[in-house]
Amino acid sequence: MPATRPPIAWLTLLAMLAGLAGMTMGGCSSAPKVVVPPLLEQALSIESDAARRYQRGELEAASRGFAEAVRAFVAIDDGAGIARNRHHLARVHLARGKPAAALQQLVDPADTSLDADLIRAQALLGLQRHDEAETKLRKRLPECTEACRHGPALQLLLARLALATSHPDQAVRHAQLALTLLAKDATLDDGREQANAYRLLAQAMLAGGAVEQAEIAAQQALTLDRQLALPEKLARDWLLLGEIRQQIALRQTPPSSLVAARAAYRQAQEIATAAGLSELRTAAEAALMRLPVP
Amino acid sequence: MSLLIEHEIDSATRRRGTRRFLLLSLLIIVALVTAMLVRQGLFRHSTKLSFVADTAQDISKGQAVQIAGFRVGAVTSVSLRDDSRVVVEVEVDSGEMHLVTHDARIELRKEGLVGSAKLEIIPGPDKTRLATSESRLAFTRADGLGALANQVRDEFVPILRDIKAITGTLADPATGLPATLAQIRGTTQSLNGLLQNGDRQVGEIGGGATRVLGAAETSLGHLGRTLETTNKQLPELLDRAQRVLQHTETISAEAAASVPPALRDGSATAADVRDIVRGAKQTWPISTMVDGPGPSRIRTDSDPRAEGGGASNAGN
Numbered sequence: 001m002p003a004t005r006p007p008i009a010w011l012t013l014l015a016m017l018a019g020l021a022g023m024t025m026g027g028c029s030s031a032p033k034v035v036v037p038p039l040l041e042q043a044l045s046i047e048s049d050a051a052r053r054y055q056r057g058e059l060e061a062a063s064r065g066f067a068e069a070v071r072a073f074v075a076i077d078d079g080a081g082i083a084r085n086r087h088h089l090a091r092v093h094l095a096r097g098k099p100a101a102a103l104q105q106l107v108d109p110a111d112t113s114l115d116a117d118l119i120r121a122q123a124l125l126g127l128q129r130h131d132e133a134e135t136k137l138r139k140r141l142p143e144c145t146e147a148c149r150h151g152p153a154l155q156l157l158l159a160r161l162a163l164a165t166s167h168p169d170q171a172v173r174h175a176q177l178a179l180t181l182l183a184k185d186a187t188l189d190d191g192r193e194q195a196n197a198y199r200l201l202a203q204a205m206l207a208g209g210a211v212e213q214a215e216i217a218a219q220q221a222l223t224l225d226r227q228l229a230l231p232e233k234l235a236r237d238w239l240l241l242g243e244i245r246q247q248i249a250l251r252q253t254p255p256s257s258l259v260a261a262r263a264a265y266r267q268a269q270e271i272a273t274a275a276g277l278s279e280l281r282t283a284a285e286a287a288l289m290r291l292p293v294p
Numbered sequence: 295m296s297l298l299i300e301h302e303i304d305s306a307t308r309r310r311g312t313r314r315f316l317l318l319s320l321l322i323i324v325a326l327v328t329a330m331l332v333r334q335g336l337f338r339h340s341t342k343l344s345f346v347a348d349t350a351q352d353i354s355k356g357q358a359v360q361i362a363g364f365r366v367g368a369v370t371s372v373s374l375r376d377d378s379r380v381v382v383e384v385e386v387d388s389g390e391m392h393l394v395t396h397d398a399r400i401e402l403r404k405e406g407l408v409g410s411a412k413l414e415i416i417p418g419p420d421k422t423r424l425a426t427s428e429s430r431l432a433f434t435r436a437d438g439l440g441a442l443a444n445q446v447r448d449e450f451v452p453i454l455r456d457i458k459a460i461t462g463t464l465a466d467p468a469t470g471l472p473a474t475l476a477q478i479r480g481t482t483q484s485l486n487g488l489l490q491n492g493d494r495q496v497g498e499i500g501g502g503a504t505r506v507l508g509a510a511e512t513s514l515g516h517l518g519r520t521l522e523t524t525n526k527q528l529p530e531l532l533d534r535a536q537r538v539l540q541h542t543e544t545i546s547a548e549a550a551a552s553v554p555p556a557l558r559d560g561s562a563t564a565a566d567v568r569d570i571v572r573g574a575k576q577t578w579p580i581s582t583m584v585d586g587p588g589p590s591r592i593r594t595d596s597d598p599r600a601e602g603g604g605a606s607n608a609g610n
Contacts, residue, residue, distance in 0.1 A: 088590070163602055163603025193595070233600040236599075
């Protein structure tokens with residue numbers, strides 16, 4: 001009588017066959033992948049790498065990466081890729097404090113997108129060409145009111161413009177509107193625009209004399225920037241807090257001690273030193289020196 | 295009887311001679327008269343022209359009318375009109391009318407500015423139409439001595455006026471030449487003082503320069519000693535540098551032999567790895583876990599440097 005397999009062996013074999021069948025069906029059921037041409041894939045890869053570097057704060061490397069991506073897309077005549085990477089490169093230049101270089105990336109008059117105009121306005125603001133920046137922003141305002149992805153950014157740029165031209169009331173209004181728009185749609189922002197809005201609100205309220213409210217807004221900005229771990233913004237938030245606390249202390253009768261203000265400036269100095277931000281470190285040291293010796 | 299016949303014959307001969315003489319005289323007289331009349335232009339054909347002038351000065355009846363200096367006619371009448379202007383009629387030989395265009399003008403000229411006046415017909419630019427009988431021509435007067443004198447006066451008077459003003463300014467004791475000379479005298483005195491001060495200062499500078507040169511000489515002496523020391527130590531330094539360079543060359547030569555193959559191998563290996571990874575990414579189930587290549591998006595940041603309303607000092 002021939003030997004028969006034990007039941008457990010049959011079950012094991014059945015399970016293996018079922019698994020194999022499942023894998024095969026799964027592989028057959030997925031949509032066929034679109035084959036991307038090698039040069040396009042290479043360009044997208046360079047862009048993606050530069051974007052990761054930007055997110056990590058490696059601005060120098062990100063700048064080189066996006067510039068290379070632009071060249072790669074120019075080589076394959078991909079207009080959308082060229083425009084997109086020019087926008088990325090312009091944003092990197094703005095983050096590095098080079099508004100003229102950012103503007104240079106957007107000299108093509110054919111690029112009339114809202115994104116491009118916002119970057120141009122931001123660069124013009126950096127170059128203190130306020131009239132031109134205002135013209136660009138006001139022109140775009142009607143088409144970006146409610147359901148507009150760039151609505152918060154537009155309002156925040158208008159708030160910055162109002163601060164630059166010494167209109168703190170208008171700056172408060174625009175910053176509050178930006179916060180309202182951001183609250184409606186959480187996908188619009190990862191927290192940095194919200195922090196920007198609170199910071200601008202704090203600066204505008206300080207300029208308008210509402211120092212207590214300014215401190216609350218500045219604390220909000222600091223909390224958000226701490227979550228995002230952005231050293232430059234953290235240092236500037238502490239500098240702003242120091243300035244606000246200094247004003248609060250001086251307005252009291254008699255003027256109270258400036259311990260809180262001094263502590264804020266020192267914190268800004270430490271962050272700037274640790275992050276290698278020499279300009280901010282110098283500003284913090286200057287602010288400390290201006291405080292009267294206790 | 296023969297005497298009477300001879301007397302008759304003589305008388306007849308005398309009468310014949312007298313008749314011949316009278317006839318000849320008459321012919322001569324007629325010829326002379328005819329010649330005179332021809333000379334006077336009685337048989338000549340002429341054309342009448344006229345012109346209007348403001349005044350009849352230098353114009354008289356019988357005055358010659360010329361074309362290019364040749365007499366072609368004469369003034370036949372000079373009359374005053376009711377509007378105090380003068381109408382002058384001339385007659386011109388018909389044979390010369392082919393030179394008188396419809397837009398010709400008559401000009402009164404004086405020979406040599408003070409000589410006799412003559413009327414000159416000047417043809418116009420349009421040679422296609424000629425003047426007809428009884429045509430009225432334009433009239434002009436050439437500038438004479440009087441006009442020339444007026445022109446000279448008009449040009450000289452402003453110049454004389456300017457000379458007078460300049461000489462007046464120069465002579466002004468407050469702002470003219472005497473004051474300028476006084477200022478120059480004062481400036482010269484100041485300049486003399488300045489030169490004297492300059493001489494003194496140059497003398498002082500010379501003394502200072504002498505001291506500086508002395509100090510420079512001392513420094514050069516130090517430099518000389520330093521160079522001597524360097525000169526002593528330099529050969530040893532150069533020897534050491536030579537040995538280091540030789541070591542470096544040896545290492546470079548060895549690296550040149552070994553590094554390129556390693557790089558090539560590494561590059562080939564990296565390309566293989568890339569191909570393997572790309573292939574794996576396109577294979578299920580890894581392809582469902584890995585996003586395909588696509589455009590990247592970076593977050594909008596309306597204030598990346600937290601500058602608020604201010605601009606960065608770094609600029610560009």
